[in-house]
Amino acid sequence: MKTLLLSEPGHFERTQTEEPGAPAAGHATVRIHRVGICGTDLHAFNGRQPFFAYPRILGHELGAEVVAIGDDVQHLAVGDHVAVEPYLECGTCQPCRSGRYNCCESLRVLGVHTDGGMREIIDMPAIKLHRSEELELEQLALVETLGIGAHAVGRAGIQAGEAVLVVGAGPIGLATAQFARLAGGRVHLLELDAGRRGFAEAHFDITASLTPGVDGPATVGDLRQHLGGDLPTCVFDCTGYHASMETSLAFPASGGRLVFVGFQLEKIHFENPEFHRRELSLLASRNSTATEFRRILALMESGEVDTTPWITHRASYDDVVEIFGSWLAPESGVVKAMVSF
Ligand SMILES: [Zn+2]
Ligand SMILES: [Zn+2]
Structure with missing residues (x-):
């Protein structure tokens, strides 16, 4: 064959x-x-x-x-x-x-x-x-790609109305954004590539996409400004890039959580006092489950996920x-x- x-x-x-x-x-x-x-x-x-x-x-x-x-x-x-x-x-x-x-x-x-x-x-x-x-x-x-996003959102336990930041608007980021929205999150996207940003805005009804500064990634100050003074309570890093994953640790509000949906080979460093001060939760998310596969099929069949x-x-x-x-x-x-x- x-x-x-x-x-x-x-x-x-x-x-x-x-x-x-x-x-x-x-x-x-x-x-x-x-x-x-x-x-x-x-x-x-x-x-x-x-x-x-x-x-x-x-x-x-x-x-x-x-x-x-x-x-x-x-x-x-x-x-x-x-x-x-x-x-x-x-x-x-x-x-x-x-x-x-x-x-x-x-x-x-x-x-x-x-x-x-x-x-x-x-x-x-x-x-x-x-x-x-x-x-x-x-x-x-x-369905498999969508499952990665659905599982990540399940790991975070997104609450209706909470501010969510998804870093990276590749397929995994888009899937995560979709399921975070289905869970009732107010989803903001951070994506350096203008083409991908435009794609997400055009096709996924994500109007609050954050445009990083032309010189590089967004800062915590940029984020606060974008979100009206607050920080997101949940951040998903979907990039699989070391620099981004270290930067993302700065983004959740105190008491918030960060989910590493992607992964890469290097060690991730963070400031322990800062991690403690903000009482962050750091979560990994791996693959998905049969239950999530069946839920996604139903959501696709009903047209809720397009x-x-x-x-x-x-x-x-x-x-x-x-x-x-x-x-x-x-x-x-x-x-x-x-x-x-
Ligand atoms: Zn894949
Ligand atoms: Zn086993």
Whole structure:
């Protein structure tokens, strides 16, 4: 079957791999139709993804169709269109036993720690497949990205009316902003790139987007001015950039919280007395859960979450090898690229 293999940084190979056999009990095989591309994939391509082993089949944002089901699979039928929850937990470690399987101690994420969906057919545990009768395959491939934002907002426990700052308006920032708004937050965006800022304002009804100074990122003073004297009580850093993540520690009001939605490799430093004085809460957010997948599908089906404008670039199996590298350039303006298989 057709497979796209990232054999080493910067080099995709169109190749053939063996199809999985008939699904075991509790499993299903799915045909991959759409694969969303995100920062994780781009960093893997340019060799800057930490702990990444080559060769690897990328692909963790998947819109798929069920082609066979094993015994004991009740909730799926052949032909169903599904979003794939790409997180394979061990089921037995301490976080798994307490229901925190999104941060399983030996979690394997499709396309990162184990081969992903840039191939025609994959075998999956059936509980990782979430069906929708209404959504397009392309929309199904966006559920995983939305899940990152939904989970981050859940971690923070956003209250109606509270002032929220989202730093970084890439797909994860946009997803986080959307769910923070759904939770009733008054959402402000901080994004250095004018193109991304404009995109967020045009497509996401986020009118209070904050324009940083031309010389660099916004200061606490800028923020106070923008928010009428107050500071946000919750800040989400969705950049994955060291400098931004250190700066974001200055933004929450006393008693507030900061959620690191993105991550990077370096150590983050902060002033302990300042952290203490403002009694901040610092939270990490990792992946998402099956409950969040199902909620997102319902929100997309009802139209409360509209992701139509997200997909700015498309390619097919036949031309993605030539096109993929161009998506790394900031001037490409990629918000979300989608590969069809
Ligand atoms: Zn992703
Ligand atoms: Zn586990």
